[in-house]
Amino acid sequence: MSNQLSDRINNLPTSQTLAMAAKARELKTQGKDIISLSLGEPDFNTPDFIKDAAIEAIQENYNAYTPVNGYLELREAICRKFKRDNNIHYNPEQIVVSTGAKQSIANVAMVLLNPGDEVLLPAPYWVSYSAIATLAEAKFVEIPSTIETDFKITPEQLEAAITPKTKMIFFNSPNNPSGTVYTEEEFRALGKVLEKYPHIYILSDEIYEHINYGTPNFSIASIESLYNRTITVNGVAKAFAMTGWRIGYLGAPEWIAKACTKMQGQITSGTNCIAQRATITALDNPVSKIQFMVDEFKVRRDLILNLLGNVEGIKCNVPQGAFYVFPDVSYYFGKTVQGVKIENASDFALFILEKANVATVTGEAFGAPDCIRISYAASQDEIKEAVKRIASALK
Numbered sequence: 463m464s465n466q467l468s469d470r471i472n473n474l475p476t477s478q479t480l481a482m483a484a485k486a487r488e489l490k491t492q493g494k495d496i497i498s499l500s501l502g503e504p505d506f507n508t509p510d511f512i513k514d515a516a517i518e519a520i521q522e523n524y525n526a527y528t529p530v531n532g533y534l535e536l537r538e539a540i541c542r543k544f545k546r547d548n549n550i551h552y553n554p555e556q557i558v559v560s561t562g563a564k565q566s567i568a569n570v571a572m573v574l575l576n577p578g579d580e581v582l583l584p585a586p587y588w589v590s591y592s593a594i595a596t597l598a599e600a601k602f603v604e605i606p607s608t609i610e611t612d613f614k615i616t617p618e619q620l621e622a623a624i625t626p627k628t629k630m631i632f633f634n635s636p637n638n639p640s641g642t643v644y645t646e647e648e649f650r651a652l653g654k655v656l657e658k659y660p661h662i663y664i665l666s667d668e669i670y671e672h673i674n675y676g677t678p679n680f681s682i683a684s685i686e687s688l689y690n691r692t693i694t695v696n697g698v699a700k701a702f703a704m705t706g707w708r709i710g711y712l713g714a715p716e717w718i719a720k721a722c723t724k725m726q727g728q729i730t731s732g733t734n735c736i737a738q739r740a741t742i743t744a745l746d747n748p749v750s751k752i753q754f755m756v757d758e759f760k761v762r763r764d765l766i767l768n769l770l771g772n773v774e775g776i777k778c779n780v781p782q783g784a785f786y787v788f789p790d791v792s793y794y795f796g797k798t799v800q801g802v803k804i805e806n807a808s809d810f811a812l813f814i815l816e817k818a819n820v821a822t823v824t825g826e827a828f829g830a831p832d833c834i835r836i837s838y839a840a841s842q843d844e845i846k847e848a849v850k851r852i853a854s855a856l857k
């Protein structure tokens with residue numbers, strides 16, 4: 463019956479992050495000893511002070527529909543957060559709370575993009591950006607980068623990619639999958655180019671903002687000349703270990719926020735009331751309360767880089783944020799290992815899933831066909847064991 467499905471869904475690629483996670487789960491159920499380093503999600507529990515706020519909200523009978531754009535108290539807390547952490551001034555009418563940052567991004571794409579518009583994606587980019595642009599019937603245009611430049615694009619590359627049809631650019635720093643963090647100076651240089659093209663909107667996905675190992679985070683909406691055409695997306699999933707709570711949000715010019723609310727009002731309405739109440743507490747508490755997770759991620763990053771450094775043919779950049787390493791594995795392309803011919807990153811990822819029982823995600827899904835993504839949001843023991851297995855499978 464799949465010929466009965468719409469072209470829209472038939473042309474939509476499956477999310478490779480979710481697909482690999484599902485595959486790993488399935489293999490585990492079959493009794494295989496799989497280490498899943500595929501999905502990007504903290505392995506910590508949501509901190510108690512946030513859980514307590516949720517329990518309190520249940521007991522206080524927060525159970526009714528919320529405003530589509532989120533409780534006013536939450537939108538006020540988000541405004542305080544943007545001011546405190548990002549030097550961006552929004553009022554609550556400029557904020558929309560959604561079911562995960564993924565929905566925030568989809569809302570923006572749906573309300574700003576027309577068929578034929580071009581969306582610039584500095585590569586590597588998170589798997590769903592290209593899919594969401596496609597769903598909005600826009601064309602995505604990759605701006606490539608390599609491990610040699612720490613996966614950063616230059617202002618010259620940006621300018622060369624712009625056409626009269628360019629409607630948006632997606633930035634994501636710290637980056638999923640490469641862990642790259644752009645400095646303020648680098649953002650300002652890219653911003654100088656964008657200043658010349660007032661027809662381009664900027665979506666800045668800052669979901670990994672707090673998982674940062676040193677380079678201060680910089681929000682492009684804090685550049686005054688770009689504020690009126692920048693949408694800042696964030697959420698609580700990564701920083702507060704709240705992936706399943708599904709709370710994302712955006713700050714934007716009011717007319718864009720209003721359009722996102724209208725879109726969301728026809729699809730999902732306001733997101734979960736209990737999770738919204740808990741998010742007020744998460745955002746109003748000092749960031750220092752979650753630093754222990756960031757510190758642990760840094761230890762794991764150093765561990766995995768060290769271990770991978772000893773595996774032949776695996777080349778890594780030093781990620782400055784997020785919780786992924788994104789090694790270039792192209793050394794193995796064209797080689798036959800344990801009787802299996804590896805032609806590309808997908809073959810490589812499949813090879814280590816089958817021969818090492820380690821699940822990762824192919825870089826092809828992120829617009830970087832020489833690489834694979836390994837999430838180190840896992841215990842140190844799992845990381846050690848995973849790299850040991852990879853190394854021995856490749857020998």
Ligand code: GLU
Nearest residue numbers: 477479480500501502638
């Ligand atoms: N953003 C996470 C990842 O890249 C979660 C999965 C997803 O939604 O893609 O693994």
